[in-house]
Amino acid sequence: MNSADFGRYLSKYFLEYITQRTGYSDNTIKSYRDTFTIYLRYCNEVLRIKPEKLCFSKISRKMVEEFLTWLEDTKNYSISTRNQRLAALHAFFRYLQIEAPQYMELCNSILSIRSKKTPVVEMNYLSITAIKELLATPDISSKEGRRDLVILSLLYDSGARVQELADVLVGDIRIKGSATIRLTGKGNKTRIIPIMPQTINIVKAYINDYGLFNELKISTPLFFNKKQGKLTRAGISYILNKYIETARKKCPDLFPNKVSPHIFRHSKAMHLLEGGVNLIYIRDFLGHSSVTTTEIYAKSNPEVKRKAIEQASHNVIPEEKFTRNEKDNLLNWLKEFI
Known part of the structure; x- marks a missing residue:
């Protein structure tokens, strides 16, 4: 494997592919760029591999997993941020699969690294x-x-x-x-x-x-x-x-x-939901690609849950059939019996 291959493909990825063919936003490109900056710094400072010496023969699944562990344990990254860094690495190696099939085995091994489940955090919003x-x-x-x-x-x-x-x-x-x-x-x-x-x-x-x-x-x-x-x-x-x-x-x-x-975004979504606005409209309002993302607000809002439960209970529990006189007679009978 050519020692210059990694640098060549990484440069081509950022200078040509990601900017011209992906449609990624500037923020996404910046996040991906930052991921590789941190990765190269890790290789240099921890593994003692200088950026110009880094090649695909030195990269492995184990190396990437140790990098992700370093992010969490040494740099105190959250699981969510760790997953974002992994997503950036995955995006590059998916690109590499097409551009350089000779590295297919390496790509598949790194793409098999899974994201960690993030803990469910209570969603804050303002009244x-x-x-x-x-x-x-x-x-x-x-x-x-x-x-x-x-x-x-x-x-x-x-x-x-x-x-x-x-x-x-x-x-x-x-x-x-x-x-x-x-x-x-x-x-x-x-x-x-x-x-x-x-x-x-x-x-x-x-x-x-x-x-x-x-x-x-x-x-x-x-x-x-x-x-x-x-x-x-x-x-x-x-x-x-x-x-x-x-x-x-x-x-x-x-x-x-x-x-x-x-928190303003969360608050607006919650208030629309409490006002009875359909989730589909809230999805479009917030710019979510899927209503599944928007459903998080419904799951986090106790008032919406309470109204749904009350409505369901009203439909299921039978209505009382006793008249006022029958209720009074029943209560009097119970008092005498007790």
Whole structure:
């Protein structure tokens, strides 16, 4: 086996195949790239194999399994993150199966490594009361406060992922007629989400504040930092945490200890579910590829379970057939008997 084969196929995978033929989002490509950066660092620092010396003859199922164990035990990666790294490795070796069939046996051995089952974690979401309290926190007398209110309102109203909101351009907002926002999610799939009237009024004020009612601004990010650069996920998280801390001091019982921007997405889905919206519509609203993913919300919502059980019980348990007089006579008889 040529010692340069690994580097050659890895370069071709990232520079040609993954960017031109897969349709992966930028975030997915970045995650896959990071996986191989970490893997090469592991080979260099732990196995003492320099990147330029790494070849397929030195790679084995055992080596990859030890790498995954190192991620968990030494780097303290969660099982979920460990599985994400494994998925990136699997994607490369599936590509290699087609491009270099001579390595089929190696590919099959690595593809046979299974993901670990992740522990079921309780899904956090905020009540409608908590959402209202949080949205009342920003100081709307300042431009910065109005901007922050728009970010928080759109996160909830659109159910957007944090990166989806960060990627929104001015031209993705439709203000005239039925207001909508265009979101680009995983796999570069776009979806159009309606925006409620109260939210679009806040958005209009923000656009006016920052002079975005301009055709030249259509292709610029809707949200930006002080340096005029696109607001990042970390920036949005910082803004949320700032207001969560303030709201928690006022109403500590309304907010869990750990809150991330994704909690708005969970909360919106739960509130739609509690409002009786069909799971199929919630799936499309959130941009899930399968309703199976959306079903997690139904399984995590005790109120939905309670209503379903009550409805089922009502249909099964026979109705009482005693009249009022018959009930009184029965009770009197029981008292005398006892």
